[in-house]
Amino acid sequence: MKNNFIGSFGKFSIALTFLWLCFFAFLPFLLVFIASFLQRGSEDFLEFSFSLESYEKILNPIYLEVFLNSFELSLMTSIVTLILAFPFAYILSKLPQKLKAWALLLTIIPFWTSSLVRTYALVAILKTKGVLNGLLLYLGLIEKPLEIMYTGSAVIIGMVYTLLPFMILPLYASFEKLDFRLIEAARDLGANNFWILLKVILPLVMPGIVAGVILVFLPSLGMFFVPDLLGGAKDLIVGSFIRNQFLTFRDWPFGSVASVILTIFMLLLIFLYTKVQKRGGRVDENELL
Amino acid sequence: MKTNFYEKLYLGMIYLFLYLPIFVLIAYSFNNSKYSIEWKGFSLKWYESLFKNDSLIDAALNSLSIAFLSASAATLIGTMGAVALYRYHFKGKQFLRSMIYILILSPEIVMGISLLILFVLVGVKLGFFSLLIAHITFCLPFVVVTVLSRLSGFDRSIIEAAKDLGASGFYTFTHIILPSIAPAVVAGFLLSFTLSLDDVIISFFVSGVEFEILPVKIFSMVRLGVKPEINALCTIMFVLTIVIVWVSQFLMREKEV
Structure with a gap:
C-alpha cells in the first residue's frame, strides 16, 4: 500500500518523534564529535578553537593500552558468554512448549533486572569470606580461600554474569527458526556431529551469534561499575576512562575522542550485522524484548 | 524432540549461575548478622533501618x-x-x-x-x-x-x-x-x-x-x-x-x- 496522504495528526506524530530524537540523540552525538576537535578550556569545559591535540594524545601507548585491555576484556567476555549461551539456547529451543515458556521467563527476568543490583549480588558470592569459598572449603576442594575479588577474573566473571542473558536471547531466537529436519537430513546423509555443527547449524544461527556478540561486546566496553565493584585498580575499561576524563580530570575533548572511537566501532559492528542479516535469516530485534 | 539428562543438567547449572547470587542476596537481607555469611536467624531489621533512612x-x-x-x-x-x-x-x-x-x-x-x-x-x-x-x-x-x-x-x-x-x-x-x-x-x-x-x-x-x-x-x-x-x-x-x-x-x- 502506497499512501502519501498524511493527515495533521500523522504529521504531528512524525514531527514529535523526529524532533525529539534529533534534538536529544542526534545533536548530542554531533556535539561529542565537535568537542573531540576542541581544546580543554581553562574556565569552561571547552574552548572553541580547533585542535587535533586530543587525537594525538590518545595515540600515546599508555592510553592505547587502556583501549587494548578493554577490548581484550570485552572479547573474552563475548567468547565466554557465547560458549555458555550456545548450548543453553539450543537446549532451550528443544524444550516442550509449556516448559519452554517458563524457561524463557526465567531467562528474561535477569535481562530486565538492574545490572548494578546483579553485579552487587555477585560480590557476596565471590568475596574471600563469601559463599563460593565457603562451599569449596566445606567440600574440601580447596585448602585456603581463593582470592577472586579485585582481580581481572572477577571482572570477567562479573561481565559474563551481567551480560549472559543478552547473548542467550538472540541465540535462542535464531535456534527457534532453525529447521531441525535439516540436521536430520545431514545425519542421514552421513555427516557426523562436528560437520553438522560447522556446516549446518553455525551458518543458520550466525545472525543470532552476531547479534548476541554485539549486545555483549558493546555494553561491556562501557559498564564501568563492574570493574569498580569487582576489579582492581588496573582494570580500567574504556567506560571508566571516559567517565574519569569527564568527571575527574575535566578533560572533555579527550573524553570525547574516546567516545568518538567507541561510536565508530559500534557503527562498524552494526554494519557487519546488517551484512550477516542479508545473508542469513534476520533476528528480529523485537524478539529480544 | 527430547532433551536428555545432561542437557537438563546444563540448563540447571546456567540457571543456578544466574540466580544463586540473587538468592544469596535475598537471604542476606533477612539475616540477623551484619558481616558473617553464617545464618544468625531471621530478621527484618535491615528492612526497618532501610525505611528509616x-x-x-x-x-x-x-x-x-x-x-x-x-x-x-x-x-x-x-x-x-x-x-x-x-x-x-x-x-x-x-x-x-x-x-x-x-x-x-x-x-x-x-x-x-x-x-x-x-x-x-x-x-x-x-x-x-x-x-x-x-x-x-x-x-x-x-x-x-x-x-x-x-x-x-x-x-x-x-x-x-x-x-x-x-x-x-x-x-x-x-x-x-x-x-x-x-x-x-x-x-x-x-x-x-x-x-x-x-x-x-x-x-x-x-x-x-x-x-x-x-x-x-x-x-x-x-x-x-x-x-x-x-x-x-x-x-x-x-x-x-x-x-x-x-x-x-x-x-x-x-x-x-
Missing part, C-alpha cells in the same frame, strides 16, 4: 517519579512514532528507523556524556529535568520497537476502511489502532519503567546533587562495601522487577493467540 527513601521516591513520568512520555511519543512509521511513507523515514536501532545498540556511556555536553552547553541545570529528558530519550526507541512488533500483525485494510468511512487520522489512531495494540503499549510502558528504574550509567552523568535517584545512590553506597540495608533494597527492586516482567510477558503472549 530518609535519604534512601527520598531517592527511591525520586526514582519512581522519574520512572513513571519518563515511561509515560516515552510511551506516548513512542506509540505515536511507531504508528506513524507503520502507516506512512515520508522523507527521512529510513533515517528515523536507523536512529532508533542505533540508539538501542549504542553503549549507554556514549549517550550519557553526549547528553551531558548538550545540557551544559544549553544551560540546563543537572537535576530533575535533565534526568527526565535523558530517560525519555533512552526509553523511546524500546517503546517504538515493542509497538512496531505488535503492528506487524495488524490488518491494514481496517485502516483503509476507517478512512473510506471518513475517520480522521486521530480518530483512526484512538478508535481503531490503539485498542488492538494496547497490550504492546502497556508492555512498552513497563519496559520503559524498569529501564528507567535500573539505569545507572546515563543517570550517573546527567544527575545533580540536589535530585538523587536510587541507582546512582546505590552505586555510590556499594562502592564503599556491602551494606545489609542495600541487600534489603535490592531485594525489593528484584521482586518489583519480577512482577513487572510477569505482567508484561502475560500481555505480550496474547498476540500469539
Whole structure:
C-alpha cells in the first residue's frame, strides 16, 4: 500500500518523534564529535578553537593500552558468554512448549533486572569470606580461600554474569527458526556431529551469534561499575576512562575522542550485522524484548 | 524432540549461575548478622533501618517519579512514532528507523556524556529535568520497537476502511489502532519503567546533587562495601522487577493467540 496522504495528526506524530530524537540523540552525538576537535578550556569545559591535540594524545601507548585491555576484556567476555549461551539456547529451543515458556521467563527476568543490583549480588558470592569459598572449603576442594575479588577474573566473571542473558536471547531466537529436519537430513546423509555443527547449524544461527556478540561486546566496553565493584585498580575499561576524563580530570575533548572511537566501532559492528542479516535469516530485534 | 539428562543438567547449572547470587542476596537481607555469611536467624531489621533512612527513601521516591513520568512520555511519543512509521511513507523515514536501532545498540556511556555536553552547553541545570529528558530519550526507541512488533500483525485494510468511512487520522489512531495494540503499549510502558528504574550509567552523568535517584545512590553506597540495608533494597527492586516482567510477558503472549 502506497499512501502519501498524511493527515495533521500523522504529521504531528512524525514531527514529535523526529524532533525529539534529533534534538536529544542526534545533536548530542554531533556535539561529542565537535568537542573531540576542541581544546580543554581553562574556565569552561571547552574552548572553541580547533585542535587535533586530543587525537594525538590518545595515540600515546599508555592510553592505547587502556583501549587494548578493554577490548581484550570485552572479547573474552563475548567468547565466554557465547560458549555458555550456545548450548543453553539450543537446549532451550528443544524444550516442550509449556516448559519452554517458563524457561524463557526465567531467562528474561535477569535481562530486565538492574545490572548494578546483579553485579552487587555477585560480590557476596565471590568475596574471600563469601559463599563460593565457603562451599569449596566445606567440600574440601580447596585448602585456603581463593582470592577472586579485585582481580581481572572477577571482572570477567562479573561481565559474563551481567551480560549472559543478552547473548542467550538472540541465540535462542535464531535456534527457534532453525529447521531441525535439516540436521536430520545431514545425519542421514552421513555427516557426523562436528560437520553438522560447522556446516549446518553455525551458518543458520550466525545472525543470532552476531547479534548476541554485539549486545555483549558493546555494553561491556562501557559498564564501568563492574570493574569498580569487582576489579582492581588496573582494570580500567574504556567506560571508566571516559567517565574519569569527564568527571575527574575535566578533560572533555579527550573524553570525547574516546567516545568518538567507541561510536565508530559500534557503527562498524552494526554494519557487519546488517551484512550477516542479508545473508542469513534476520533476528528480529523485537524478539529480544 | 527430547532433551536428555545432561542437557537438563546444563540448563540447571546456567540457571543456578544466574540466580544463586540473587538468592544469596535475598537471604542476606533477612539475616540477623551484619558481616558473617553464617545464618544468625531471621530478621527484618535491615528492612526497618532501610525505611528509616530518609535519604534512601527520598531517592527511591525520586526514582519512581522519574520512572513513571519518563515511561509515560516515552510511551506516548513512542506509540505515536511507531504508528506513524507503520502507516506512512515520508522523507527521512529510513533515517528515523536507523536512529532508533542505533540508539538501542549504542553503549549507554556514549549517550550519557553526549547528553551531558548538550545540557551544559544549553544551560540546563543537572537535576530533575535533565534526568527526565535523558530517560525519555533512552526509553523511546524500546517503546517504538515493542509497538512496531505488535503492528506487524495488524490488518491494514481496517485502516483503509476507517478512512473510506471518513475517520480522521486521530480518530483512526484512538478508535481503531490503539485498542488492538494496547497490550504492546502497556508492555512498552513497563519496559520503559524498569529501564528507567535500573539505569545507572546515563543517570550517573546527567544527575545533580540536589535530585538523587536510587541507582546512582546505590552505586555510590556499594562502592564503599556491602551494606545489609542495600541487600534489603535490592531485594525489593528484584521482586518489583519480577512482577513487572510477569505482567508484561502475560500481555505480550496474547498476540500469539
